[in-house]
Amino acid sequence: MLNRTMASSTDSSTAIDDEVRQLYERYQAAESDAERHQIALEMGKLDGRRHAEIYAALEDE
Structure with a gap:
């Protein structure tokens, strides 16, 4: 299961x-x-999504 989680995270x-x-x-x-402001807002949303995925992966370990 860890390998599957790692692969999907990658x-x-x-x-x-x-x-x-x-x-x-x-x-x-x-x-x-x-x-530029609009694109920066999109970058912030994407960064938030990345952090959420990292925390979810850590909880699964």
Whole structure:
């Protein structure tokens, strides 16, 4: 069971890393402060999701 949890955590982390990369690229290309602000909010939500997954994985161990 631990291996399955670790594999799903890795898969999930990879997907989140891809999302972070895409958001960062959008942030760098943003043409206005309002657009950068919106992207920063999306980054914050994604970070919260990542932390929730880490804590859930720790509880399963």
